[in-house]
Amino acid sequence: MSEFQIECISLSKKFTGNSQTVNAVDGINLQIRKNEVVLLKGRSGAGKSTLLNLMCGLIKPTHGKVMIDNNCINELSSNALSELLLNRIGIIFQSFNLLPTYTVYENIEIALVPRGLSRKMIKESIMSFMEQFNLKDKALLLPSELSVGQQQKVAIIRTLVKQPSIIFADEPTGSVDDLTAGEILGHLMYLKKEKQVTLVVATHGNIQEKFADRILTIENGHIIN
Amino acid sequence: MTYILKEFRRHLWRTVAGISGYMIATLFILLVLSVSRPNENDSIGILKGTGTHFIVYIPSNASCCVSCDNESSDGSLVAEGVYTLMLNSDLLTSIKEIEGVRDAAPYLLYRIFDENLKSEVSLGGIDTNSIATKNNVCTLTNLISGKYLSGNVDEIVAEESFAKAHGLRVGDTLNVYASKLKLAGIVNSGIKPGKADLYAPIENVRTILKERMKCISPGFDMNIVLVEVTDARIQNRVISQLKEKMSYLSVSSYNCYQPASEVMTIMEGTSTVLTILIFIFLIIFSAKTQLTSLMERFREIGILKSLGWSNSKLSFQILFISIIQSLTGALLGVLFGLLLILLMKNYQIRLFNLMEFQLQYNSIPVLIVLSLTGGLIASVFPIIKLYSTKAGDMINNYM
Numbered sequence: 242m243s244e245f246q247i248e249c250i251s252l253s254k255k256f257t258g259n260s261q262t263v264n265a266v267d268g269i270n271l272q273i274r275k276n277e278v279v280l281l282k283g284r285s286g287a288g289k290s291t292l293l294n295l296m297c298g299l300i301k302p303t304h305g306k307v308m309i310d311n312n313c314i315n316e317l318s319s320n321a322l323s324e325l326l327l328n329r330i331g332i333i334f335q336s337f338n339l340l341p342t343y344t345v346y347e348n349i350e351i352a353l354v355p356r357g358l359s360r361k362m363i364k365e366s367i368m369s370f371m372e373q374f375n376l377k378d379k380a381l382l383l384p385s386e387l388s389v390g391q392q393q394k395v396a397i398i399r400t401l402v403k404q405p406s407i408i409f410a411d412e413p414t415g416s417v418d419d420l421t422a423g424e425i426l427g428h429l430m431y432l433k434k435e436k437q438v439t440l441v442v443a444t445h446g447n448i449q450e451k452f453a454d455r456i457l458t459i460e461n462g463h464i465i466n
Numbered sequence: 467m468t469y470i471l472k473e474f475r476r477h478l479w480r481t482v483a484g485i486s487g488y489m490i491a492t493l494f495i496l497l498v499l500s501v502s503r504p505n506e507n508d509s510i511g512i513l514k515g516t517g518t519h520f521i522v523y524i525p526s527n528a529s530c531c532v533s534c535d536n537e538s539s540d541g542s543l544v545a546e547g548v549y550t551l552m553l554n555s556d557l558l559t560s561i562k563e564i565e566g567v568r569d570a571a572p573y574l575l576y577r578i579f580d581e582n583l584k585s586e587v588s589l590g591g592i593d594t595n596s597i598a599t600k601n602n603v604c605t606l607t608n609l610i611s612g613k614y615l616s617g618n619v620d621e622i623v624a625e626e627s628f629a630k631a632h633g634l635r636v637g638d639t640l641n642v643y644a645s646k647l648k649l650a651g652i653v654n655s656g657i658k659p660g661k662a663d664l665y666a667p668i669e670n671v672r673t674i675l676k677e678r679m680k681c682i683s684p685g686f687d688m689n690i691v692l693v694e695v696t697d698a699r700i701q702n703r704v705i706s707q708l709k710e711k712m713s714y715l716s717v718s719s720y721n722c723y724q725p726a727s728e729v730m731t732i733m734e735g736t737s738t739v740l741t742i743l744i745f746i747f748l749i750i751f752s753a754k755t756q757l758t759s760l761m762e763r764f765r766e767i768g769i770l771k772s773l774g775w776s777n778s779k780l781s782f783q784i785l786f787i788s789i790i791q792s793l794t795g796a797l798l799g800v801l802f803g804l805l806l807i808l809l810m811k812n813y814q815i816r817l818f819n820l821m822e823f824q825l826q827y828n829s830i831p832v833l834i835v836l837s838l839t840g841g842l843i844a845s846v847f848p849i850i851k852l853y854s855t856k857a858g859d860m861i862n863n864y865m
Contacts, residue, residue, distance in 0.1 A: 294858045297772075298856075299772055299856060299857045299858030299861070300856050300858035301856055302861060319776070319853065320776050320778070320779045321775070323771070323774050323775065323776040323777070324773075324774070324776075326771075326772060326773065326774040326857075327773070327774025327775075328774070332772055334772075334861075338765075338769045338772070338861060340766055340769060341605050342476040343476075343657070348471075351469075351770060351773060351775075352774070354469070355773075355774055355776065356778060399773070400573045403773075403774075
């Protein structure tokens with residue numbers, strides 16, 4: 242049994258297009274302990290987002306594998322992977338990935354619907370998070386009717402409402418002002434401290450290093466320190 | 467389920483486009499069937515009975531009426547200009563048992579040289595009630611003057627050409643076959659394989675010819691069997707079966723059943739091919755609509771997958787949406803079709819001023835099932851695509 246919650250073993254991902262091949266992630270080996278906060282730093286295009294997508298099983302590696310709690314997620318059945326994404330893993334996307342035709346409430350609700358919880362439980366849970374993020378009065382608005390910062394908050398609530406044990410966050414404060422960024426990081430740190438959540442956060446540098454247990458710099462698909 | 471219904475509302479135009487496809491296809495198939503089926507049935511009804519008759523006999527090189535007792539005779543049993551043998555009446559039963567035979571009737575055709583008329587005269591003994599007689603020899607509808615055979619012993623009818631040639635009129639008495647026969651009517655039976663100059667009920671002809679046909683034995687009281695088949699398309703098969711069972715028989719038929727059969731096959735085939743083509747078009751159209759819908763929702767579905775929605779749950783969504791659309795489209799198509807056909811019937815609108823629209827009620831359930839099948843097939847490819855693509859690739863559109 243490995244002592245690590247997340248392990249990347251010789252992880253590579255190549256993208257081919259227009260007769261050009263890009264090694265977005267190139268043979269990365271990485272181990273992350275439970276309740277650890279790991280900051281992946283690097284410039285745009287360094288491979289941070291691809292590494293995050295690989296670690297949570299959203300894309301298939303060209304080579305290597307990802308182990309979560311000693312299970313290779315690349316070998317899981319589609320149902321088992323869905324189960325993992327539904328109950329254990331939370332993903333905060335760089336571009337929020339909110340559904341434009343769904344209201345704020347529905348955008349959050351879709352993260353809980355597959356669990357088969359009662360409407361009442363779902364509502365209570367969602368409203369409590371919306372209150373914490375000062376979005377209670379925005380429940381029936383469409384994402385397009387919110388500011389970018391508010392959209393970011395909705396995307397984060399959608400992840401947190403699932404109460405995952407691992408959160409992969411891609412530039413969670415990338416599009417928000419310092420105040421909102423502080424608020425978001427405060428929530429994430431609360432989760433680490435109180436809920437023993439493991440956090441893997443990709444950033445191009447706007448997150449203060451004091452929040453992290455470990456900082457890794459990525460360049461051209463490699464971890465350089 | 468709630469999300470499926472919300473999906474319809476959210477993407478109203480996409481839903482409308484999906485439903486419209488099924489609706490137009492259903493409406494089109496319904497209209498095609500409503501115009502093609504009744505007209506096809508009418509045409510086939512006519513063609514089905516075209517040339518569905520033939521005669522059966524045993525040719526001989528000598529007149530059996532002479533050969534038995536070596537006495538001379540001025541007449542003989544004939545069929546199509548050749549001598550024939552007598553046939554046993556059991557043959558009728560055997561022929562009727564062949565699948566596809568609608569009716570078989572006895573026919574006694576005798577030809578003599580009549581001294582009074584100074585010409586050959588053929589007398590046909592017919593079963594006046596048989597459909598096989600109607601198409602092979604003559605019937606009441608062929609009557610052009612006088613009255614048809616009523617069963618009186620001395621009554622006969624004559625072919626128009628024969629009557630004209632000998633200056634005969636209705637009511638005349640003919641001294642032929644050593645009998646005095648009263649001409650009750652004149653017929654024009656057209657071109658028929660069993661045509662004679664004079665006709666009388668077969669029982670009467672047997673009585674008239676009793677003395678002449680010295681060679682007959684019990685049960686042998688006809689020389690031709692007239693056969694009527696149920697459908698021109700199976701005539702060949704019936705003739706083959708008959709020849710296979712009774713190879714000694716000669717079969718004579720006017721081959722007009724062959725073109726009729728070919729035309730019927732073409733007509734039925736055209737309608738079926740048209741329905742299949744529209745169905746294929748329907749499936750392609752709906753598959754395209756479902757796939758386009760999936761492509762438009764690809765990113766959305768990728769996001770749902772990344773949140774933990776299983777492939778089976780999402781597949782059910784795609785399938786259910788497709789089926790609801792196809793069912794709604796089919797029902798609307800049927801509804802509009804009913805209204806349109808009703809309107810056209812009310813205003814007596816005909817296609818090419820000839821073909822009438824007639825609703826085919828029995829095609830409605832078939833159309834609904836076809837549409838549902840289309841919906842089902844249309845969702846197969848999107849579901850395969852869903853299963854084979856990773857959530858991240860869907861979100862980032864790496865396909």
